[in-house]
Amino acid sequence: MVYFDNAATTYPKPPQVIRALSNSQVKFGANPGRSGYDMAINTSAEIYSARLAVARFFNLSDEQGVIFTHNCTTALNTVIKGLAEKGSHFVISNLEHNAVLRPLETLKLRGICDYSIAEYNYDDDKTIANFKEKINSKTVAIICTGASNVFGVRFPIKKLAELAHSYGLLFVLDAAQTAGVVDIDVERDGIDYMCVAAHKGLYAPMSVGILIINNSRHLNTLIEGGTGTYSAHSTQPEDLPERFEAGTLSVPLISALKQGVNFVSIRGTDSIYRHEMSLINELYRQMSGINNVELYVNPLTEDIKTVPVLSFNIRGVTSEQTAQKLAENDIAVRAGFHCAYSAHKAFGTERFGTVRISPCIFNKMKDVNILLNYIFKFAK
């Protein structure tokens, strides 16, 4: 199989990630933070060292702000609903995933809060101006994806954070598509909350998410339950990370995630990015020469920053049909709306969606050539 669906989940996983998964069942088989025997203590220490690895990776000064969640969607729901109070207003981009849009729309329908959508522009200054225009006196935060999961275009994160802070607002980054692929430094970039899908760019197994809290604002809880601390209190403790980690943690996945973070750290985000973009660039170069192929964003344009994701269509057939024909030839890509319909409206693909190609560090130019071969064939 030639696997180009890494924006959904990276495959394969590094061997040390897979080993950590099964090792965890032998070495870290106790519930962490609940007991005082050796295996429970060792399990707690493993979780702590994973927290530390994540904090270092994103340059978060206090590792207690690393919250392990079910997935990135849960992390996003935790921040959004933790901040949302009666009358609150949020500003988001028009390229957000349903993991941002659906919680906000649900809160809106429940009469709790409202949100406005700012348009992405190839020109960063225009994007910033679009966001600025949507801020009102009720706005509490700007929530934005680091990059479109469909078209790959990146947002000027640091400038958006500066805009948010200049209005006394918080900045929330959905890093599902950027963590591990582009360099993120929560201090330098001014990120107050960041949500990560660790099974993508951090090469962890499905599903473990991370919520980075780099802010002292009080956040309401989404989920309450046992924390192994302050058991006599019938409310959730204030301390991080326990406040947002009710119930049993995903020990095997977190232990594996630690190995994923180490793997990416050693390879280096910049080097991973360059490798994956070289594949995307070659795909674009070749595909732009095919008459029947529709492309939407040119990653070769110097002033457009993208992540290694390329959406395309073959004229006259739906994205599902193209993906199906590739699947029959053992090539894995994803078709449709990619849970981000609003992004398709922005790029005019709301009718049939797109076929998305997304490489990871393990893809080679050979894979690109195999894929190109079939695209040439089908697009004739």
Added chain:
Amino acid sequence: MVYFDNAATTYPKPPQVIRALSNSQVKFGANPGRSGYDMAINTSAEIYSARLAVARFFNLSDEQGVIFTHNCTTALNTVIKGLAEKGSHFVISNLEHNAVLRPLETLKLRGICDYSIAEYNYDDDKTIANFKEKINSKTVAIICTGASNVFGVRFPIKKLAELAHSYGLLFVLDAAQTAGVVDIDVERDGIDYMCVAAHKGLYAPMSVGILIINNSRHLNTLIEGGTGTYSAHSTQPEDLPERFEAGTLSVPLISALKQGVNFVSIRGTDSIYRHEMSLINELYRQMSGINNVELYVNPLTEDIKTVPVLSFNIRGVTSEQTAQKLAENDIAVRAGFHCAYSAHKAFGTERFGTVRISPCIFNKMKDVNILLNYIFKFAK
């Protein structure tokens, strides 16, 4: 190590569970329900077959009502907050875990709903009468644990469900301590919603929870996001299980859970229960002969039904001190409040908590003798 902390998480896991974890990284490495290539389809099929295994195990007629969650706490929060509307009232027992108490207390403090606490009684009829007394015109559901996670006493689930239904209420079972250990049949027992900690009695890895929906009532969502379905809709779909499974699923844990369910099915819940209770009974018989040992519930009493969990204390020392001394001798038990302080108030152990012994199918009488040996020594 002699491991007696199985009520927190079972250890070891059956070999097929551990194998499934690592196999999943090779065979089921794609995001299920999002794409049409072979590995994505195989992953979807694996998740579906896990759903089917769980449905069969608990005799749920429609496997779409099997929702995979982060953990039992998330499942409980999903039901409680899904049912809670302005003015709603719930009745719970006084032996509930913080996973039930804390969400309800949070909703109460937020002015959304209220709850009453009914007392457990050794006499089932009195327990039922206590619950009945707490029902009022605003009550929407009875939420009750199958058994105390601290003292092991069991609730008359079927009768509680009948009581609930006779008032037009829903019955929610917290099966964290009973699933896989006592026979549960959601149809026969009249369970509308059931929450399961699969890493306990179903021998899955930490952490994967199950929410069983055996009821057609509309439930609000707790978490919204991508489902791979109806992507163009900015609200969560109504269809089960997607409605309550936003974001990427824990494929490796669910695949391993399937093996855990098969393991328990083959061994048989009754046989597992008998084995574990024989160890508990022996512990009780021997420990009740030690002067300095305090015991709270007698599992040998014919008309008290318990699960295989035994709480004790050694007079004059805290539960933590006893557990610590056992830990120094490589015996794993858990001390303290076990995230269920209210249960300690009921049994008069709210000052120092208890030491909890909880076996699993892998414990042998030899382990019991080792443990007893140390208890004899420390209690002298």
